Amino acid sequence: MRKNPGRRQALIDAAIEVLAREGARGLTFRAVDAEAAVPPGTASNYFANRDDLFTQIGGRVYERLLPDEATIARNQEGVQDTARYAELMHELVDRVSAFNSGYLALLELRLESARRPGLRAVLTERIRADIDANIGYHAASGLPGDATSVVLLYLALNWLILERLTLPGIFTEKEIHELVDIAVRRSLQA
Amino acid sequence: MRKNPGRRQALIDAAIEVLAREGARGLTFRAVDAEAAVPPGTASNYFANRDDLFTQIGGRVYERLLPDEATIARNQEGVQDTARYAELMHELVDRVSAFNSGYLALLELRLESARRPGLRAVLTERIRADIDANIGYHAASGLPGDATSVVLLYLALNWLILERLTLPGIFTEKEIHELVDIAVRRSLQA
Numbered sequence: 001m002r003k004n005p006g007r008r009q010a011l012i013d014a015a016i017e018v019l020a021r022e023g024a025r026g027l028t029f030r031a032v033d034a035e036a037a038v039p040p041g042t043a044s045n046y047f048a049n050r051d052d053l054f055t056q057i058g059g060r061v062y063e064r065l066l067p068d069e070a071t072i073a074r075n076q077e078g079v080q081d082t083a084r085y086a087e088l089m090h091e092l093v094d095r096v097s098a099f100n101s102g103y104l105a106l107l108e109l110r111l112e113s114a115r116r117p118g119l120r121a122v123l124t125e126r127i128r129a130d131i132d133a134n135i136g137y138h139a140a141s142g143l144p145g146d147a148t149s150v151v152l153l154y155l156a157l158n159w160l161i162l163e164r165l166t167l168p169g170i171f172t173e174k175e176i177h178e179l180v181d182i183a184v185r186r187s188l189q190a
Numbered sequence: 191m192r193k194n195p196g197r198r199q200a201l202i203d204a205a206i207e208v209l210a211r212e213g214a215r216g217l218t219f220r221a222v223d224a225e226a227a228v229p230p231g232t233a234s235n236y237f238a239n240r241d242d243l244f245t246q247i248g249g250r251v252y253e254r255l256l257p258d259e260a261t262i263a264r265n266q267e268g269v270q271d272t273a274r275y276a277e278l279m280h281e282l283v284d285r286v287s288a289f290n291s292g293y294l295a296l297l298e299l300r301l302e303s304a305r306r307p308g309l310r311a312v313l314t315e316r317i318r319a320d321i322d323a324n325i326g327y328h329a330a331s332g333l334p335g336d337a338t339s340v341v342l343l344y345l346a347l348n349w350l351i352l353e354r355l356t357l358p359g360i361f362t363e364k365e366i367h368e369l370v371d372i373a374v375r376r377s378l379q380a
Contacts, residue, residue, distance in 0.1 A: 021305075023214055023301065023302075024213050025212075025213050025214075025215035025216060026215060104304070107297065107301060108301065110352070110356040110357065111213065111294065111297060111298065111356065112213075113356060114294070114356060115211075120359075121359075123357055124357045124359040124360055127357060127360055128360050131360070148372055152346055152369070152372070152373055152376060154349075155346040155349040155350050155353075155369070156342055156345040156349070157345075158349045159344075159345040159346070159348045159349040159352075160345050162300070162349075163345075166301065166303060166304060167300065167303065167314045167317060169310075169314040169318070170314055170318055170321070179338075179341065179342070182342070183342055183345070186342060186376050186377055186379055187376055189376055189379050
C-alpha cells in the first residue's frame with residue numbers, strides 16, 4: 001500500500017467528485033485515476049478495495065465540512081442567544097451547501113450502505129458521534145434550547161440542504177433563509 | 191408503445207425495486223424485465239427511453255404512498271388537536287417507512303435529477319404540489335399550527351425516515367417515536 005499522504009488525499013478528493021457525479025456504480029479506481037489526472041493503476045495502489053475507498057470518502061467529507069479556526073473562534077464570542085443560534089445555523093447551512101459534491105457523496109454513501117454492512121457501521125458511528133458532539137458543544141455554549149433542539153435542527157436543516165442541492169426550485173433562497181430562522185425559534189421552545 | 195395498463199404498472203413497480211437495490215446506473219430495461227419476470231424486450235416496448243422510465247417511477251411512488259380511503263376517513267373524525275396531529279405524523283412516518291424501496295427510489299431519483307433536467311422539473315413540480323396539498327389539507331382540517339408548521343414537519347420527518355431506512359443504528363425506534371411527538375409539539379408553536 002502506498003503511503004504518500006498528499007497523494008492519498010488528492011485521490012480521495014477526486015473520488016468524492018466521481019461519487020457525487022456518477023453515483024456509487026460509477027466509482028471505479030479507473031474513474032478516480034482519471035479524475036485525479038494520475039497514471040492508471042495509481043488508486044489501486046492506495047486502497048485495498050472499493051469498500052476501503054467508500055469508507056475513507058466518508059471520513060474525508062466530514063473533515064472538509066468542519067468550520068475553520070477563525071469561524072470557531074468567532075462563534076464563541078458575544079451573547080449566546082437565539083439570534084446567535086440562528087446565525088450559527090445560517091453559517092452551517094451555507095457551509096455545507098457550498099460543498100455540494102461532498103453532501104451528494106454522503107447521500108450516495110448512505111444509499112450504498114444498504115449494500116455494504118461495513119460501510120454502514122462506519123457511517124453510523126461517524127454520524128452518531130457528530131450528533132453527540134453537536135449536543136455537547138451546545139450544552140457547553142450557553143445557547144438556549146436543549147439536546148432535543150439540536151436533534152430537531154439536525155433533522156430539519158439536513159433535509160433543507162438536500163432540497164436546496166437536489167431540487168433547487170422547491171424553495172427560493174429567501175424561503176430557505178426564513179425557514180432556518182423559524183426552525184431555530186420553534187426548535188428551541190421546550 | 192404497448193398499452194396494457196396492468197403490465198405497465200407491474201413494470202414500473204419492478205423498476206422501483208431495481209432502482210432502490212441497484213442505484214440509477216443499474217436501472218436498465220434488461221434489469222426491469224428480469225425483475226418483472228417478463229420476456230427480454232418487454233420494458234423497451236412500454237417506455238420511450240430511460241428518461242421516460244425515471245419520470246414514471248416518481249409518479250408511481252407518490253401514488254403508492256397515498257393513504258387508503260379508510261385511513262383518510264379515520265383521520266378526519268374526532269377532535270383535531272395536537273395529539274391527533276401527532277397520531278397523523280406517526281401514521282405517516284410508519285406508512286412511508288414501510289415502503290422502503292419506494293423511499294430509496296425517490297432518493298435515487300433526486301440524485302439522478304442533477305443529471306437529468308427533465309426529471310428535475312417533473313420531480314420539483316410533484317414535490318411542490320405535494321407540500322402545497324399538505325398545507326391546504328392542514329388549513330381545512332382545524333388542526334393546530336400554521337403553514338410553516340407543515341413545512342417544518344415535512345423537513346424534519348423526511349430526514350428522520352431517511353435516517354431510519356439508511357442508517358437504522360443512529361436512532362432507536364423509541365427515540366424515533368419520541369422525536370415525532372416532540373417535532374409536532376415544537377413545530378406547532380408560533
